[in-house]
Amino acid sequence: MxxxxxxxxxxxxHAALLASWGLNDDIPGLEKxxxxxxxxxxxxxAVFKPQAAFFERFGSKGIAVLEQTVxxxxxxxxxxxxxAKRGDIGSTMAAYAETFLSPSSPLFSDALTVSPYLGYGSLEPAVELARRSGAGLFVLALTSNPEGAEVQRAVREDxxxxxxxxxGHLAAENAGAAPMGSFGAVVGATLGDLSSFDLDINGPLLAPGIGAQGATAADLPAVFGAAVRNVVPNVSRGVLKxxxxxxxxRASATRFADEIRAAVSA
Incomplete structure (x- = not known):
C-alpha cells in the first residue's frame, strides 16, 4: 500500500456490470x-478482492477463470x-481453508474473508493454515450491510x-506481531463513529463501502480514528463502472487512492 x-x-x-461494459453474461464475458x-x-x-460467487455461478468454467485471475x-x-466469506466447522472448514490458503491450490490467495458466526473457534483450521502459508484472514466483525447489526451488535452476557x-479474538491472534499481524477484520466504512469499539487489533481492517455504498475517503478518519492507518479501503463499483x-x-483507481492517502495523512 x-x-x-x-x-x-x-x-x-455481476450480470449488470458485464452488460454495462457491453459484455455478455457468459464465460467469454467473464474472461474479458x-x-x-x-x-x-x-x-x-495494492490489492484485488475477487468476489468468488460471481465466478462460481458459472460452475467449473467460471472457477477456472477465477483461478487464472488470481x-x-x-x-x-x-x-x-x-x-468468499467461508465459515463452517471441523473438516469442512479445513477443506475451505485448503481451497484458498494452501500454496498448492490453484486458488491460493494472500488472504481470505471468513465468517466467525459458528463461533470464533470454528475458524481455527483457517487460522492455522494461514499461519503456515504466510497468508491472512479478514474476519467479518462490523459489516456495512444493515442486517449485520442484528448479530454483530447483539450483547453477550458479559x-x-x-x-x-x-x-478481541483478532487482537489476541496478532499480539506481538510487527509491524502488524495477518489477521484482520472486515469493518464497514459506512458505519459512522465506531469509537465505542477497540479497532486497534494490531492487524489490517478491510473497509468496504466507499463509492457506490455512500462512504467517501474523507469519512475514514472519523470512522476508524487512530486505527485509520491500518485500514485497507475497498472500492468496487466506484472503479469498475x-x-x-x-x-x-486506472484514472478512477488513482483518484480514489489519492483521496484516501490525503484523508489518512490529514
Whole structure:
C-alpha cells in the first residue's frame, strides 16, 4: 500500500456490470472483464478482492477463470484477498481453508474473508493454515450491510457485543506481531463513529463501502480514528463502472487512492 497506494479494488463481475461494459453474461464475458481489470490495474493497485460467487455461478468454467485471475494478479505483484466469506466447522472448514490458503491450490490467495458466526473457534483450521502459508484472514466483525447489526451488535452476557468479541479474538491472534499481524477484520466504512469499539487489533481492517455504498475517503478518519492507518479501503463499483476503458479504470483507481492517502495523512 505504501508503494502502490492505499486501495483495494473489488473484481465483481455481476450480470449488470458485464452488460454495462457491453459484455455478455457468459464465460467469454467473464474472461474479458476479469482480464481487463487485471491488465489495467495489476501494476498499480495494492490489492484485488475477487468476489468468488460471481465466478462460481458459472460452475467449473467460471472457477477456472477465477483461478487464472488470481494467478495473473499475483504474478503482477498484487495482493489477492479472496472474498468468499467461508465459515463452517471441523473438516469442512479445513477443506475451505485448503481451497484458498494452501500454496498448492490453484486458488491460493494472500488472504481470505471468513465468517466467525459458528463461533470464533470454528475458524481455527483457517487460522492455522494461514499461519503456515504466510497468508491472512479478514474476519467479518462490523459489516456495512444493515442486517449485520442484528448479530454483530447483539450483547453477550458479559456485556460485550458480538462484534467487539470478534475484534478481541483478532487482537489476541496478532499480539506481538510487527509491524502488524495477518489477521484482520472486515469493518464497514459506512458505519459512522465506531469509537465505542477497540479497532486497534494490531492487524489490517478491510473497509468496504466507499463509492457506490455512500462512504467517501474523507469519512475514514472519523470512522476508524487512530486505527485509520491500518485500514485497507475497498472500492468496487466506484472503479469498475468506468470500464471497459483501461485508461478510465486506472484514472478512477488513482483518484480514489489519492483521496484516501490525503484523508489518512490529514
Amino acid at each position: 505504501d508503494a502502490r497506494g492505499p486501495l483495494c479494488v473489488g473484481i465483481d463481475p 472483464f476479469s482480464r481487463t481489470v487485471v491488465e489495467a490495474l495489476a501494476d498499480s493497485v 494467478a495473473d494478479a499475483r504474478a503482477a505483484g498484487t495482493l489477492v484477498v479472496m472474498d 456485556g460485550r457485543t458480538i462484534g467487539a468479541t470478534m475484534l 468506468h470500464g471497459p476503458d483501461a485508461a478510465a479504470l
